[in-house]
Amino acid sequence: MAKSIDVSDLNLYYGDFLAVKDVTIPIAARSVTAFIGPSGCGKSTFLRALNRMHELTRGARVEGKIMIAGKDLYGTEVDPVAVRHQIGMVFQRPNPFPTMSIFENVVAGIRLNGTRMKKSDAEDIAERALRGANLWNEVKDRLSRPGAGLSGGQQQRLCIARAIAVEPEVLLMDEPCSALDPISTGAIEDLIHELEEQYTIVIVTHNMQQAARVSETTAFFNLKGVGQAGELVEYGETTKIFSNPEKDATEAYISGRFG
């Protein structure tokens, strides 16, 4: 099910301003790839380009190719809505829909698209997704309660359940734990380990130790200076990046000399 992504020569613009420059990186299927780097270096911008959310910002545009299973995501015939069916996203701050119950939140990806399904089918999907997100046991008795009434960690797991309910190929996570306490963070990191058996996961994180714990491949993004474009400095196996990186900038960031 999960697919791999191949990015070549990607340049991301906000209007005339080049935000991210010349990114070429393969993202392996069924594994976790982490993007690390200092603030403002373009990791989140690049992540959002992967599911065509970048162009939603006014004036934003993309040059380059992103191939998923042989198809260019930015091809002329490609429908961004269809892309986002295949590539899901979890955001930094949990954002369950406030007018919907927990159950409705989980199946929102299906229901909001107008797909009619029997109640029992919807319940099956919700249970599968909630189990997958490790939230089922905590909420199975209160599925009709409002989604916004859960704790932060639970809300984030609800958002993950919502994202996997539509069975995407790839799951993008933009600093999913930065708004959470350490225990919830741990729960979500365990969840990522389980999810990577089924999905390709790309996670942007500020927390280097988290990247080391969670990912197989790590990519280091950096910014040469204020007002300049961010770029991909180095990528490779996580253990290698954190113990023996090739570039000086990577080494400096890893050892905390800047960041």
Next chain:
Amino acid sequence: MTTTLQNEPSAPAEEPLEAAQLPRSISWYVLGGAVVVSGALTLLLGWNLAAFGVVAVIFYLIAIYVISRVVEGRRKATNRLMTGLVTTAFILALLPLVAVVWTVVDNGWSVMSAEFFTSSMRNVIGEGGGIYHAIWGTLIITGLSTLISVPIGLMTGIYLVEYGRGALARQITFLVDVMTGIPSIVAGLFAYALFELFFGPGIRMGIGGAVALSLLMTPIIVRSTEEMLKLVPDELREASLALGVPKWRTIVKVVLPTAIAGIITGITIGIARVIGETAPLLIIAGSTDSVNFNPFSEQMMTLPVFTYFSYKQPGVPPEFGIDRAWGAAFVLILIVLVLNLVARLVSYWFSPKVKS
């Protein structure tokens, strides 16, 4: 150290943590004193309620400032003075509202009766009659006007927030701003001119009144829809879009339901604003003594126009007409009150819940 240098500068005095304070209820005592002194003065010089109030307030403000300044210091004195001024302003603002409600209730309450609500003015001279035709007229015309304004206003608001970016959006915003200031009689004249184009001079129709009112209501609804939609955080739209939901469905199924409580409140405020407009209805909806349920033919009476005519041409003897005018005004205020309560209920019922 026992020796000090002679030209060592003295250490700056440390600011003390404590400061003198007046007792807690001092402002009430001072107010009481000001009231007594002012009362004595006005009683001696000729009683006048307004003068009594003004003098009491002035005495209070001066006294509290001086006393506080002497004991507590400048900052606290200014604080007390400003508190007094703000409270006075609040009371001043409240007085007309209370006065209006009191007057209308006082004069209109006694007019309420079963006959008042169930009969029109058809064939009525002098005593008797009621506002049955006027209530229905107001409900029909305001209802039609809401039916016209809400879809237009809502969709314009959605366009301006979710889609509009360029020159068209700026022009629409500007025009909406201008429209919020249209005098109601101008709206009525416009509606009349429009209907005269189609139906000839002298035309009177309930629906014309509805058109005039919707000219006044639509900008209010556009504005409040805009504000409510802007309050919906972008992260909700992003969450929905990231699930692969198309933009229009995101708006209909996520953004609108989240904002609906505020939008409905805005609509209710719009209704309350136009329900009492007299001038446009005078011109285009006209006036009549009989019930008319058909907005597409002939004149239709409404509560504000009824109030106007009852007061202006009460007939002989005039008490009955004037009583009916107060009664109609009372019912109008009651309807507005009920609308506002309904708006609050709806807003509570529809708003996103956190605890269930």
